Amino acid sequence: MLTKLRLERFKNFKDAELILGALTLLVGTNASGKSNIRDAFRFLHGISRNYNLAEIFGEKWIEGGVLQWRGIRGGTREVTFINESTFALAVSFTLAKNDSSQEATYRIEVNPGASGKAPIVIAESLTIAGQSDSVFEAQSHQESGQNNFSVKVGGVTPYDPILSYTNSRPVLSQIAAAIPSPSVRETALAAMSALSSMRFLDLSPDAMRLPSLPGQTVLGDRGENLSSVLQEICENPESKQALLQWVQELTPMDAKDFEFPADFTGKILLQLIEENGQKTSAISASDGTLRFLAMIAALLGQEPARFYFFEELDNGIHPTRLHLLLELIERKVSQGTIQIVATTHSPQLLRLLSPQSLEYASLTYRFWDKPDAHIKRIVDIPEARRVINEQDLARLHESGWLEDAVDFLEDEETNQ
Known part of the structure; x- marks a missing residue:
């Protein structure tokens, strides 16, 4: 189960986090970012399908001229927040192992390219809560003119010459296919699996x-x-x-x-x-x-x-x-x-x-004078639980109370 999605400099989200439950309902006005959250999940899903970055952003065609994958809305030109050169997505999920579960977090930072340049991965990591070393951690060498990575697996830089990572493709899929370490490969495959069985209707x-x-x-x-x-x-x-x-x-x-x-x-x-x-x-x-x-x-x-x-x-x-x-x-x-x-x-x-589903209903919103969008669980809005108990939530939504409440909170924080 996916538990959390973090969006950094992605489309109209400068820095936002969505907490996920079994059912997560997204409400908000038009252009507040709901469909951009869908694009974030689709990007991660594209990684699990072993596509390279150009295919994830653009399209994937197979033999016979059949379109297998539709790209991300807006392509590479509209995927980053205003004037930013990179974006990052991080997704947390439960990892079942030996009758217990741990929370794993996969993060990828991407430069989508500009002026005709191809998109590349800047940094990437897979971590497990409570473990000091990452399952893997990758950093691009693009600044030195090389199109590859420095990759650490379990805190140690791999030395096996058969491993050659390219920054045009997410490292996660490359490790899942080629890393010699069975435990690392197993965890990478589990991360790919967590993102693979997705449908966007x-x-x-x-x-x-x-x-x-x-x-x-x-x-x-x-x-x-x-x-x-x-x-x-x-x-x-x-x-x-x-x-x-x-x-x-x-x-x-x-x-x-x-x-x-x-x-x-x-x-x-x-x-x-x-x-x-x-x-x-x-x-x-x-x-x-x-x-x-x-x-x-x-x-x-x-x-x-x-x-x-x-x-x-x-x-x-x-x-x-x-x-x-x-x-x-x-x-x-x-x-x-x-x-x-x-x-x-x-x-x-x-x-x-x-009541269980209400815990994970979230509001996407923007302040009228600012370009970045935000995400907040409805029950985390100050006084929301009390007001919901006293009044009809549908009426609160219709009246714009949810947006007014977060707007009032923003004014208070600005004036402090």
């Missing part, structure tokens, strides 16, 4: 309405392959029954079954069958119904990711159904196998959060 009704081939069981970021993912779920009677129950709860449809008719190319398209025999295909289903189905498919599929980032969780969802969606999400994350970060503009969703 920004669902598009148009993509979800497209037919897909049976066997395409990975839901695309925009909801591609929805029909074939649901078909796989329905092959398990228990999963199919759970899916039907959620559809009946979340929509006004009296759904009793699903069908997956094939077209002349062999691709299938979902049809929902109601008790009265009415059939509704994915083509004519409402946007909200499709979003529900895609989120259910992501959470109930045979091989769910360990980490999901949902953009605008409430988008297209009727307010009277939000509590059911939240119930499904909180039930799944309570099992300890899935972690979710989601953005929202919905006051209603805040009102419905369980």
Whole structure:
């Protein structure tokens, strides 16, 4: 489980930290930085996929001209805070070992390049809480004109000539592939694994309405392959029954079954069958119904990711159904196998959060006269717990109290 994300000079965050729980809800006004947090997670995910920096920032194509990876929004020109030459990201996660767990922290500092120069890693490290020596620590030699690193493993500089690190690719992936030390390689692989099983869902009704081939069981970021993912779920009677129950709860449809008719190319398209025999295909289903189905498919599929980032969780969802969606999400994350970060503009969703989830709801915000964005857990805002107990959190969000409270706090600190 990821426990913390630190952003230094990354996009509109000069220095900010996000504390993560099983469900982490991000609220804040437009342009406050919520989507930039998504970009930070995607950058780290790109490292776990063994991409070099140019591929992470740009795009990754494979044979046949297939786009495998979409780059980071804004590319290298807009990734650093104002006039800064480098940015750094640090992520902490639990590392299970011998029936116990430790907190590990991976940090990378990058110069994204300028004037046509390639991006390079400046510094990188992997540490474990309570251990004096880093698992590894790397420093670039770029200033001396060399395109490689000085790397210390366990506090000792490696001398094995087979190790040759390039600063165009994160050291973590290079160590995971080549370091001779089994314990170091094992820890590096664990760090890669912590960042590898990630999905970033920004669902598009148009993509979800497209037919897909049976066997395409990975839901695309925009909801591609929805029909074939649901078909796989329905092959398990228990999963199919759970899916039907959620559809009946979340929509006004009296759904009793699903069908997956094939077209002349062999691709299938979902049809929902109601008790009265009415059939509704994915083509004519409402946007909200499709979003529900895609989120259910992501959470109930045979091989769910360990980490999901949902953009605008409430988008297209009727307010009277939000509590059911939240119930499904909180039930799944309570099992300890899935972690979710989601953005929202919905006051209603805040009102419905369980006490456990409220602990990790965070506000992203900017002060009107300053360019940098900040992150603060709602319960860490002064007097927030007392005010929330006395008043409706949704009303506080609607009225702008959260932003006013942090603005007042900033004025007090400035005047001291």
